[in-house]
Amino acid sequence: MLILKRSVWVSLGIVVAFLWGTPGYPQNGTWTTRAQLPLPLASAAAGAVDGKLYVAGGWDCPSTDLSYKGTLLYDPDTNTWHRKADMPDFQLSAATAVVDGTLYVIGGYNAGLALGTVLAYDPRTDTWTTRSPMPTPRFYATAGVID
Numbered sequence: 001m002l003i004l005k006r007s008v009w010v011s012l013g014i015v016v017a018f019l020w021g022t023p024g025y026p027q028n029g030t031w032t033t034r035a036q037l038p039l040p041l042a043s044a045a046a047g048a049v050d051g052k053l054y055v056a057g058g059w060d061c062p063s064t065d066l067s068y069k070g071t072l073l074y075d076p077d078t079n080t081w082h083r084k085a086d087m088p089d090f091q092l093s094a095a096t097a098v099v100d101g102t103l104y105v106i107g108g109y110n111a112g113l114a115l116g117t118v119l120a121y122d123p124r125t126d127t128w129t130t131r132s133p134m135p136t137p138r139f140y141a142t143a144g145v146i147d
Helices: 002-021
Strands: 045-049 052-056 071-075 080-084 095-099 102-106 118-122 127-131
Touching: 045 095, 045 102, 052 102
Parallel strands: none
Antiparallel strands: 045 052, 052 071, 071 080, 095 102, 102 118, 118 127
């Protein structure tokens, strides 16, 4: 229990340091409603590239199949969604990261099995490629980019 308490305090400390230590951080911003996703999704991968939001895979909530391997692009300048290339296979609850303009979808699961799959989406060419897999399959993981 002590470890849990420490991690909560560390997380809270990071948030407080960010809020107080970031110049110009809005303390009383406002929320606005923008265009909705074309379909309700859960457990999708998401990342921003060049000011646009990409959402890939996940659960297609109203579908009987439930697995979705499509890619959607949200353009905040036009407030519109656009359909892009499908992922090679379903990847649910995957980690995501953006490096040098490429969206990486890492791990996740499919058919109840954890995946080691690493997919890379290039928005410039609207293509997905398979990269070297992780040594240990994981889902509900988190990815981050440093430098």
